[in-house]
Amino acid sequence: MTRVAQAEETRAGDRTAGDEARAGEAAEAAYPGAPDGFQRLWTPHRQVYIDSHHNAAGPPQCPFCAAPGLGPDDSLVAWRGVLVYAVLNLYPYNSGHLLVCPYRHVADYTCLTEPETAELAAATQQAMRVLRQVFEPAGFNLGLNQGAVAGAGVAAHLHQHIVPRWAGDSNFFPIIAQTRALPQLLGQTRDRLAAAWAALAGEAEGGSR
């Protein structure tokens, strides 16, 4: 046998051994088998959320374009401005987690017009005042996740996070792991925040007269 033929035979032998090993793994994978040491947090609601705006049957549905048009029973909108609005995060990191979004479907902060930038900033301040009044948080995380790689769940439509924080509500980990226990239903939270926001706006109007 030539060296070339020997080498060919060796490679053929390796492939056969590899194929057998893979077949064995596949057979094992067909059964429940032994635990692999990883814990799993199943989040099927995330897939529903992802599918809701990547619907192959129709045009992509953007939850932040759709939210202002929903009826009062389905909407988590807490306040409607001229160019931006505030909505509760459907998957909050903490109770009262608000998002301030432009009505316009824009992804990047630099794409906002000057009036949109100003109203988004003012609405963020007002959201903090409202949340302080209703939930008395000790602090906040504010932020824009720009791009899916930076953690944006809906990267195509800009949204400013306003996350109330309390001493002892644990560290920043829940913000990364997206796992929290929430004591109040979203609809109730929305109602309280919407009422407080309207009252604050009324006070401001009254004060300016």
Ligand SMILES: [Zn+2]
């Ligand atoms: Zn949109």
